[in-house]
Amino acid sequence: MTAIHVEQLTKRFGDFTAVDAISFDIRKGEIFGLLGPNGAGKTTTISMLSTLLEPTSGTALVNGIDIQKDQDGVRKSIGIVFQDQSLDEELTAWENMDFHGRLYRIPKAVREERIQDLLHLVELEDRKESLVKTFSGGMRRRLEIARGLLHEPAVLFLDEPTLGLDPQTRNHLWTYIQTLNRTKGITIILTTHYMDEADRLCDRIAIIDRGTIIAMDTPEELKKRVGSDVVTVTSPDSERIATEISAPWISGAEQHDGQVTIRLHDAEEHIAELIRSFGDHEYAITSVSIHQPTLEDVFLHYTGKTIREEEPGAADRIRMRMMGGRH
Amino acid sequence: MDIVYTLWLRSLKRYVRSKSRIVGSLGMPVFFLLALGFGLNSVVQMPGDTGENYMQFLVPGIIAMSVLFTSVFSGIQIIWDKQFGFLKETLVAPVSRLEIMLGQTLGGATTAVIQGAFILILSLLIGIRFTSFTGFLIAFLFMTLIGICFAAFGIAIASKMEDMHGFQLIMNFVVFPIFGLSGALFPIESLPEWLVPLTLIDPLTYGVEGIRYGLLGTSAIHPLVCLAALGGCTAVMIVAGALLFRKASI
Numbered sequence: 001m002t003a004i005h006v007e008q009l010t011k012r013f014g015d016f017t018a019v020d021a022i023s024f025d026i027r028k029g030e031i032f033g034l035l036g037p038n039g040a041g042k043t044t045t046i047s048m049l050s051t052l053l054e055p056t057s058g059t060a061l062v063n064g065i066d067i068q069k070d071q072d073g074v075r076k077s078i079g080i081v082f083q084d085q086s087l088d089e090e091l092t093a094w095e096n097m098d099f100h101g102r103l104y105r106i107p108k109a110v111r112e113e114r115i116q117d118l119l120h121l122v123e124l125e126d127r128k129e130s131l132v133k134t135f136s137g138g139m140r141r142r143l144e145i146a147r148g149l150l151h152e153p154a155v156l157f158l159d160e161p162t163l164g165l166d167p168q169t170r171n172h173l174w175t176y177i178q179t180l181n182r183t184k185g186i187t188i189i190l191t192t193h194y195m196d197e198a199d200r201l202c203d204r205i206a207i208i209d210r211g212t213i214i215a216m217d218t219p220e221e222l223k224k225r226v227g228s229d230v231v232t233v234t235s236p237d238s239e240r241i242a243t244e245i246s247a248p249w250i251s252g253a254e255q256h257d258g259q260v261t262i263r264l265h266d267a268e269e270h271i272a273e274l275i276r277s278f279g280d281h282e283y284a285i286t287s288v289s290i291h292q293p294t295l296e297d298v299f300l301h302y303t304g305k306t307i308r309e310e311e312p313g314a315a316d317r318i319r320m321r322m323m324g325g326r327h
Numbered sequence: 328m329d330i331v332y333t334l335w336l337r338s339l340k341r342y343v344r345s346k347s348r349i350v351g352s353l354g355m356p357v358f359f360l361l362a363l364g365f366g367l368n369s370v371v372q373m374p375g376d377t378g379e380n381y382m383q384f385l386v387p388g389i390i391a392m393s394v395l396f397t398s399v400f401s402g403i404q405i406i407w408d409k410q411f412g413f414l415k416e417t418l419v420a421p422v423s424r425l426e427i428m429l430g431q432t433l434g435g436a437t438t439a440v441i442q443g444a445f446i447l448i449l450s451l452l453i454g455i456r457f458t459s460f461t462g463f464l465i466a467f468l469f470m471t472l473i474g475i476c477f478a479a480f481g482i483a484i485a486s487k488m489e490d491m492h493g494f495q496l497i498m499n500f501v502v503f504p505i506f507g508l509s510g511a512l513f514p515i516e517s518l519p520e521w522l523v524p525l526t527l528i529d530p531l532t533y534g535v536e537g538i539r540y541g542l543l544g545t546s547a548i549h550p551l552v553c554l555a556a557l558g559g560c561t562a563v564m565i566v567a568g569a570l571l572f573r574k575a576s577i
Contacts, residue, residue: 050419075421086412090341102333103420131344147416 001028002061003155003187004049009058011044018044020211021058026189026204028154031181033202034191035295041211042191043083046159049189050080063154076104079148083159083191085140089133093124093143096132097150104151111150118146122176138169145176149186156180158190162197174201195295205295207302214302219295226293226301227251227263231274234259234286241283247273254300261300263293330422334430335437338401342438349442352400356393356446360385363512374517379543386450387466387538388511391473394443395531398474399502401435402481402568406491409575428482428572432565435481436474443470447542458544465541465550469557473534476561479568486568486575511535515547530560 004026011019019041026032034042047053049060051071059066065073087096094115101111119125122142132140141161148156161177162170178201181188192198198205199219206216215222235241235258242255245262249270253262264270267290278285300306342349364382371381408414417427447466457463484497508522509531518526526532537553540546546553 052415052419072421075419080419082412082415084412084415086414086416088337088341088413089411090344091337095337095340099333099337100416100420103330103417103422105329 002026003028003030003063004032004189005061006045006049007059009045009048009060010056011041011048011053012056017211019048019055022206022208022211022213024206024213024216026187028187029181029185030203031177031188031190031201033198033205034189034208035193035195035198035202035205035299036191036208037193040193040208042193042208043159044211045208046080046157046189046191049074050078050157051075076151077153078155078157079151079153080157081141081144081148081159081161083163085144087132087140087144087147090131092129092131093119093135094128096143097147100147100150106151114150114152118149122146137165138172141165141169141173142176145173145180149180149184153186155187155189158188160191160193162192162194170197177201195299199295207299209303215298222295222298223293226297228265228293229263229267230291230293230297231262231264231267231271232259232289232291233262233278234288235283236286237283240281241278244281245277247277252301254304256300256305261297263297263301330426331430331433334417334427335434338431338434338438342401342434342441352397352442353393353445355396356389356442357449359392359512360389360446360450364389374514379545383455383543384514384539385512386446386455387542388509388535389450390443390446390466390470390538391509391511391531391535392506393446394439394470394473394534395477395506396502397442398435398439398477399481399484399497401438402432402478402483403485403488403491403494403497404435405431405482405485405572406488406494409485410490424573425569428479428569429565431482432475432478432568435478436471439474439478440467440470443474457542462541462544466538467541469534469537469541469553472537472554472557472561473531476530476534476557476564479561479564483564483568483571486571505529505531508532509535510547530557533557533560 002025006025007023008021009019009023010017010021022045034045036042044053048055049062049067051067051074055068059068061067062074063077065077067074088099091099097115097119098111101115106114119128122145124139124143124146127135127139132143135143145161158177162173165173174197177188180186190201202219204216204218205222206213208214233241238255238258238260241260242253245253247270249265251263251265253260271290275288296306364385368380368382373379373381373384405414418424508526508529510526511531515523515526515532533548533553533556536546536548537550537557540550540553
């Protein structure tokens with residue numbers, strides 16, 4: 001069963017190709033992640049699938065409905081939580097929900113019951129009469145997720161759902177998202193540039209960079225492709241190491257920012273030999289670490305660069321602050 | 328229709344909650360009314376022999392002013408919705424942009440008429456007497472038309488604007504001239520002849536004269552002409568606002 005079918009979907013803004021002929025299928029009930037750095041084309045993809053942007057070319061079906069032929073049909077069947085906040089701060093939590101319910105023409109009795117249930121689900125029941133401007137970032141996000149579910153969509157889009165939130169709130173939200181997926185069977189497509197988020201939540205991940213999908217699989221499979229272990233070496237001679245190092249148990253090495261990431265099998269067994277060979281070649285070594293491959297290594301493997309993760313960029317931080325502190 | 332009502336309801340809720348905005352946007356009209364009214368009442372001799380004084384003459388103009396500014400501002404407010412993301416929430420819903428635009432327009436018009444009504448009540452309190460109850464209804468009809476016309480105008484402008492930076496420009500070079508040329512502050516009969524055509528292409532002129540007819544029983548332009556001109560202009564603004572809003576990017 002396919003929830004979303006995307007074929008050769010492309011979006012150009014003038015000369016710039018934001019999304020370049022991507023194709024993928026998302027099964028019903030799946031949590032699917034679009035992982036990539038800022039500006040990779042994730043939000044543009046989501047905007048096209050949610051009918052906010054017209055594709056330049058290509059087709060996509062959401063719940064079997066063509067995004068260009070029947071926009072209203074698609075809109076009725078999806079819920080969306082935007083990257084930027086989209087609540088009315090001058091209204092209460094309940095009123096924001098009620099407004100949404102009316103826009104989707106949900107009859108009054110059903111609407112009120114569902115709002116009650118959903119506010120209970122996201123633990124905002126006791127704050128339902130408070131104005132949204134008094135809410136914290138995490139509460140706003142939860143309210144937006146509840147709102148996105150009000151019309152019982154078959155597919156829920158989450159665009160950077162935990163951007164700018166503190167670790168505790170992120171954890172909390174992840175639990176919500178998983179619960180929603182399991183109990184209600186909702187297909188979830190989320191975009192993120194947080195590796196841990198993609199790893200923890202997603203059944204399958206598409207790594208997207210510069211508008212194209214460069215790898216797509218389950219997080220486990222993606223990591224397996226990198227190798228069973230990863231040794232990261234920090235060294236002034238990193239370029240030499242990356243080109244010269246070789247052994248039957250080494251499956252590859254990439255150099256970036258003064259570090260070499262060596263993909264290999266059974267690192268514990270071979271580490272002594274590896275260090276010895278560093279000595280033989282007289283490489284200067286600053287530090288060496290062994291770890292299981294992470295999505296970060298996967299990303300590096302496919303793109304030859306690290307994702308700019310950790311913190312949102314300066315613009316995001318200012319935006320989050322503005323949202324938080326606005327009256 | 329229920330979607331239009333939903334948007335209207337939201338406008339009203341926001342309006343009722345923003346006490347500072349209500350008081351703030353009453354400030355300038357009240358100042359004009361009191362300063363110009365009391366200040367010029369004794370020195371200005373109204374042309375003709377209708378027996379009305381300048382204060383009486385001024386009240387309809389200030390009511391129109393209050394409706395004009397509130398409605399343009401409420402239309403332009405969709406820029407805030409755009410900047411703070413709320414517009415996306417409405418645009419991604421399975422509703423037409425026309426419904427959104429109409430709801431926003433009617434919401435803005437309603438708040439504008441309420442602001443105008445405050446001035447009307449104030450002028451009753453400072454001792455102005457008006458002709459009849461029917462006159463009140465006529466005045467409200469024209470206030471409503473001004474409200475709808477200029478809320479739609481505000482939306483049309485907001486659809487073309489990226490952010491609030493151009494707001495001052497619009498206020499100084501569009502809204503103030505509309506107000507200034509409308510005959511709200513002076514009788515249009517006594518203007519130099521070259522200026523008359525300008526006042527006659529200003530839709531607010533017909534609104535001011537319409538309200539004046541309702542409240543004072545006399546007007547420089549026949550009320551039916553006012554109704555036709557302002558009504559026509561309102562229709563044009565709604566169409567323009569709807570077309571521009573439909574094309575507005577988010």
